[in-house]
Amino acid sequence: MATTVFTNAAFRGCTEPQDMLIEDGVFRMIGTHLLPKLAAQGYDLRDASIVDLTGHLVSAPFCDTHLHLDYVFTSRKPGAANTSGTLFEGIQRWGETKSDLTVDEVKGRARKAVAMEVRHGVQYIRTHADVTDPRLTSLRALLELREELKDLVTIQIVSFPQEGMYSYEGGAELVEEGLRMGADCVGAIPHYEACREFGERSMHTTVELASRYGKLIDVHCDETDDPNSRYVELLAALAGAEGIGTMTTASHTCSLGSADNSYFFHLTKLLRHARMNFACAPTENLYLQGRQDTFPKRRGITRVKELTDAGINVSLGQDSMQDPWYPLGNGNMMIILDYALHLAQMMTPHEIECALDLLTVNGATTLHLSDTYGIKEGNAANFIVLDAHNAFDAVYERADVVMSVRDGRTMFQATTTVDTPVPMLAEHLSTDAPMTAAPDWLIRA
Numbered sequence: 001m002a003t004t005v006f007t008n009a010a011f012r013g014c015t016e017p018q019d020m021l022i023e024d025g026v027f028r029m030i031g032t033h034l035l036p037k038l039a040a041q042g043y044d045l046r047d048a049s050i051v052d053l054t055g056h057l058v059s060a061p062f063c064d065t066h067l068h069l070d071y072v073f074t075s076r077k078p079g080a081a082n083t084s085g086t087l088f089e090g091i092q093r094w095g096e097t098k099s100d101l102t103v104d105e106v107k108g109r110a111r112k113a114v115a116m117e118v119r120h121g122v123q124y125i126r127t128h129a130d131v132t133d134p135r136l137t138s139l140r141a142l143l144e145l146r147e148e149l150k151d152l153v154t155i156q157i158v159s160f161p162q163e164g165m166y167s168y169e170g171g172a173e174l175v176e177e178g179l180r181m182g183a184d185c186v187g188a189i190p191h192y193e194a195c196r197e198f199g200e201r202s203m204h205t206t207v208e209l210a211s212r213y214g215k216l217i218d219v220h221c222d223e224t225d226d227p228n229s230r231y232v233e234l235l236a237a238l239a240g241a242e243g244i245g246t247m248t249t250a251s252h253t254c255s256l257g258s259a260d261n262s263y264f265f266h267l268t269k270l271l272r273h274a275r276m277n278f279a280c281a282p283t284e285n286l287y288l289q290g291r292q293d294t295f296p297k298r299r300g301i302t303r304v305k306e307l308t309d310a311g312i313n314v315s316l317g318q319d320s321m322q323d324p325w326y327p328l329g330n331g332n333m334m335i336i337l338d339y340a341l342h343l344a345q346m347m348t349p350h351e352i353e354c355a356l357d358l359l360t361v362n363g364a365t366t367l368h369l370s371d372t373y374g375i376k377e378g379n380a381a382n383f384i385v386l387d388a389h390n391a392f393d394a395v396y397e398r399a400d401v402v403m404s405v406r407d408g409r410t411m412f413q414a415t416t417t418v419d420t421p422v423p424m425l426a427e428h429l430s431t432d433a434p435m436t437a438a439p440d441w442l443i444r445a
């Protein structure tokens, strides 16, 4: 039996350092002063590994609730360059250049992206797979990858009709085929459909398919500055009536940044009733939206603060890494969080203290992970360690993730040392004691 005790962890909301006993990949015991307590109980720790976290902040792993793993690293393909920087040209460029995809090629790019995300503390990803392709190449690749990488990361896959359910020939049937093949979620893109009626029909189809197949829902919803794009209202009403609001996510909802408050007031009631989730991609939409504006120029972000204040769950996503929609993106969710806090103007002491929720528990709620997520006894021992000693400093410093543990196994450990001959810099930059870890148990676990 592989046993490890992680000591001196800082948990948000706890004043005393916490210890975690992990046996066979599961949190067995969590609390203060565990080593003397276990010794007093006659617990044999001779073969256990002891890892001193030296007061670093420990968190449940990050969730990236909106990503397109099939698109990553395609921005420099011939013909893929998006010269207008708009969402719609991105869709056009992708559509024009996707015919040469192969399963192995998609998997190769996606593997690299997953590695980058894991390095930044992500252990749960919801990826969309474009199914507006009769060969379903992206979906087949990502289904294989979900299984191949399950020890590193939990991947959920959305059967996503990038070019429309009803504007692409056979789109709705391809979405359904994707569900039969094993996708976790029904996807849609109503604001991209050729007309309002097609968009509305796609919302009805989405909820019907989710109910029939017992799947989650994640809709690219109102990703436009047009305040008249109001599919989120229909989605909430339909999912709420079906009793599957908590299994449903509206991604992007940029139009709420343009809508007036009377509509939002009405919508808030509906959303509370449905208990629907939101996924926001702040960097991506900051870049893509407002492209038809001169000045003032809209910033493309949904109402993260107002939704949060109304008790509605909001999580965050990287969305893109070097694809026809967005030329940057490295999987560092602390950057995504930083943008969200700025764009949504969320910097009260309470909002900063709770900011990591947007990447953790809120993400888990969006992904419908229920009680299996989080640092608690009986759960899989999945957690990350940040290069900070409390939540404020983690957000303030955009702290690096310096360790990621999954099923009790350390996936990586990072150390930063600063050498400087300048006394003033030395005094301020080299205060942290390094964390200790025995290398042999990494292999044994």
Ligand SMILES: [Zn+2]
Residues within 6 Å of the ligand: 066, 067, 068, 128, 220, 319
């Ligand atoms: Zn997206």
